[in-house]
Amino acid sequence: xxxxxxxxxxxxxxxxxxxxxxxxxxxxxxxxxxxxxxxxxxxxxxxxxxxxxxxxxxxxxxxxxxxxxxxxxxxxxxxxxxxxxxxxxxxxxxxxxxxxxxxxxxxxxxxxxxxxxxxxxxxxxxxxxxxxxxxxxxxxxxxxxxxxxxxxxxxxxxxxxxxxxxxxxxxxxxxxxxxxxxxxxxxxxxxxxxxxxxxxxxxxxxxxxxxxxxxxxxxxxxxxxxxxxxxxxxxxxxxxxxxxx
Ligand code: URA
Numbered sequence: 627x628x629x630x631x632x633x634x635x636x637x638x639x640x641x642x643x644x645x646x647x648x649x650x651x652x653x654x655x656x657x658x659x660x661x662x663x664x665x666x667x668x669x670x671x672x673x674x675x676x677x678x679x680x681x682x683x684x685x686x687x688x689x690x691x692x693x694x695x696x697x698x699x700x701x702x703x704x705x706x707x708x709x710x711x712x713x714x715x716x717x718x719x720x721x722x723x724x725x726x727x728x729x730x731x732x733x734x735x736x737x738x739x740x741x742x743x744x745x746x747x748x749x750x751x752x753x754x755x756x757x758x759x760x761x762x763x764x765x766x767x768x769x770x771x772x773x774x775x776x777x778x779x780x781x782x783x784x785x786x787x788x789x790x791x792x793x794x795x796x797x798x799x800x801x802x803x804x805x806x807x808x809x810x811x812x813x814x815x816x817x818x819x820x821x822x823x824x825x826x827x828x829x830x831x832x833x834x835x836x837x838x839x840x841x842x843x844x845x846x847x848x849x850x851x852x853x854x855x856x857x858x859x860x861x862x863x864x865x866x867x868x869x870x871x
Contacts, residue, residue: 685714688788692765698781700766700774706733710761710789717796717861719759720744721786722836723804724774730767735760736837743837744801751854752863759793761786763808779808790827797857798829802836821853832857 682688689709695701708725711734720736728738736744745755764774764782774782786809790798800806803816809826810819810833824831834853835846858864 682788682792685710685789685792688785688792692785695765698766698778700764700768700778703769704766705730707765708733708735708762708767709765710735710759712755712759712761713757714759714793716757716759716793718753718857719761719790719793719795719798720748720801721798721805721809722760722762722801724762724764725767726771727767735762739841740836740838743840747837747850747854750851751858759789759795761789763805773804779804783808787827790829795829797860798826798831799854799857800831800833802839806833821849821856823856830860 682691692709693707695707704725708729712719722736725735726738726740729735729741735741744760748755748758763786764778765785766778766782768774768778798809800809803814806814806816806819809831810824814833816833816835820833820835822833824833832853834850840846840850
């Protein structure tokens, strides 16, 4: 591609993104390339209203908007939509991949074993679960704990983007491969690429391992601790040099 073609390609991408934002009634243009990848690879939001006035002024309104969601096939088997929870003005948002079985039953994110470990990590950072916001890329439990599929991710990503645009955190921390691939790049390799700063919707994003991975490979805890220290430093929580073991 020459420079002119690259610029035209970029303009086309931006136009498509603006059109997608309008289709689900969101005023703000979301320019993350991850969403574009998924939306272009998967089906469009068939069930989403078009031309309706959707103000999306609060997390509660957004949660109500997606209640009864049947926009993708996960809607048929899930027990509860796991929208997310925490502080609406949180400076830090954790993004996992999709609810597990316990989350499906309770409607709350990260309440199982992996969730307990995430809670410990949050506490070790000097924060509380109530003080941060926790959610997932996909809001419904995939059957048999399988990975969410690209069309499911593509359908749900706009709602994560709406959540992020309402919270406007200072930092996003993705947990595991799927959320990093969804928010950063499909080619993201968690073992190779974690621990480096990225950007999502203009917000610094730190990708780290999923706590479920740490339950299987506790040796990864050291790297997660390095990654969260980066976050702590950016949040101005404490001098991370004093926190090393
Ligand atoms: N794993 C996730 O990615 N999210 C949850 O909410 C629970 C487990």
